[in-house]
Amino acid sequence: MENEYARQDAPQQPAGLPDQEADPGVKALTESLAVGFRFLKYVMIALLAAYALSGVYWVNEGEVVIHSRFGRILGERGAEVIEPGGPYFALPSPVDEVVVIPTTLQDVAVDTAFWFWETQEDEDKPLEKRRIAWTLQPGWDGSLLTADKNLVHGRWRVTYQVIHGRRDSQEVPAARLFAVNVGSADEAGRLVRTAAEQAIVRVVGRTCVDDFVRGRIDNALVAKYVQEVLDGLHTGISITAVSQRAYTVPLTVLRDFQAVNEAQSEKALKIEEAERSRSMRLNMVAGAGFQKLLEAIDAYERAREKGGAGEIETADARIGRVLTSPDVGGSVAEMIGSAKAYRTQAVEFVKGAAERFSRLAGEHEANPRILENRLLQDTLEQVLSGDVKKIYLPPRDDKTIYLEMDRAAMGD
Numbered sequence: 001m002e003n004e005y006a007r008q009d010a011p012q013q014p015a016g017l018p019d020q021e022a023d024p025g026v027k028a029l030t031e032s033l034a035v036g037f038r039f040l041k042y043v044m045i046a047l048l049a050a051y052a053l054s055g056v057y058w059v060n061e062g063e064v065v066i067h068s069r070f071g072r073i074l075g076e077r078g079a080e081v082i083e084p085g086g087p088y089f090a091l092p093s094p095v096d097e098v099v100v101i102p103t104t105l106q107d108v109a110v111d112t113a114f115w116f117w118e119t120q121e122d123e124d125k126p127l128e129k130r131r132i133a134w135t136l137q138p139g140w141d142g143s144l145l146t147a148d149k150n151l152v153h154g155r156w157r158v159t160y161q162v163i164h165g166r167r168d169s170q171e172v173p174a175a176r177l178f179a180v181n182v183g184s185a186d187e188a189g190r191l192v193r194t195a196a197e198q199a200i201v202r203v204v205g206r207t208c209v210d211d212f213v214r215g216r217i218d219n220a221l222v223a224k225y226v227q228e229v230l231d232g233l234h235t236g237i238s239i240t241a242v243s244q245r246a247y248t249v250p251l252t253v254l255r256d257f258q259a260v261n262e263a264q265s266e267k268a269l270k271i272e273e274a275e276r277s278r279s280m281r282l283n284m285v286a287g288a289g290f291q292k293l294l295e296a297i298d299a300y301e302r303a304r305e306k307g308g309a310g311e312i313e314t315a316d317a318r319i320g321r322v323l324t325s326p327d328v329g330g331s332v333a334e335m336i337g338s339a340k341a342y343r344t345q346a347v348e349f350v351k352g353a354a355e356r357f358s359r360l361a362g363e364h365e366a367n368p369r370i371l372e373n374r375l376l377q378d379t380l381e382q383v384l385s386g387d388v389k390k391i392y393l394p395p396r397d398d399k400t401i402y403l404e405m406d407r408a409a410m411g412d
Helices: 002-009 024-053 174-181 185-204 209-213 219-232 251-306 309-323 330-366 368-384
Strands: 056-059 063-069 085-089 096-102 106-110 151-161 238-248
Touching (some): 063 174, 151 185, 185 219, 209 238, 330 368
Antiparallel strands (some): 056 085
């Protein structure tokens, strides 16, 4: 009975189906599915772990980070900037957002906005040897308009930086402003380039073409205008430098401008040579004090034109003071020294002659005959001294005397 009831309670194998324990194919399929499900479970666990760990990040040197969650910046006011280091953790996007802000110097090139179109082959050639397009094509050739309504071309480079620690007037960190109002380094480059192009148009629009082709462009003013735009947008970006990489007039008139520049350079060179020659000559004439002497002479000439006796006397006295000052040298000083020496010599000669005359006058009053004979002898000695031929003639009543002399013997 028990065996009968046991057979009735056991599950009945459907008729026509093979025994599972006896079929190896079904068994292999079951095992394969079990392995696949286990592998899929491990893969899902690994993906969940990678997803969870994807929020781990490090901040490199030269960068800072602003971390926000659902659009709200984390961290207390003034301490929201995350310094270089790590690891830091953020929930995966879109829950958290990490904005990486470079604090090193960045630059953008304003190369094509105001430059003519050129092939790659022309880029390596000097401007004088490039292909000349006789007209500028809108959309291809960029240009600028100067204050005197001339077209020019130029290239600039703008250097900027998000200065870590800098704050605006509201004490908001520059990095926070950058994260909120800019968002990325690429967007910062586009923003700086656009602001720079506007500023360049403004500055070149008030610059003459002569100054432009000589590179006299107020790049500091360009930087100021760009900074004003960036500060107005609260970007946290600071402009550090604006430099001009290239500048030229359109190639169709380049040679004409170069000819003018060469002529002006030659003119400046000749003026410089003339100034140098003038200074050298004046130094030779009057030494280091030539400028004071010129000013004194000019004042004297102006006084003579006015005709005032007092002014002429004052100007003349001024010249005298300058001439006797130690600053005056050169040939003027030599002539003044020679004149002073001659004056001293002449005065001493006159003094000596006056003293001798006074002495001889006293002797003449005492014994005029003796003095006259002595003076006559002294005169004869002076006249007949040296290589002199002496001819003695007897006294005669006939005052007419004929002398036959050898010209060669007497000398020329």
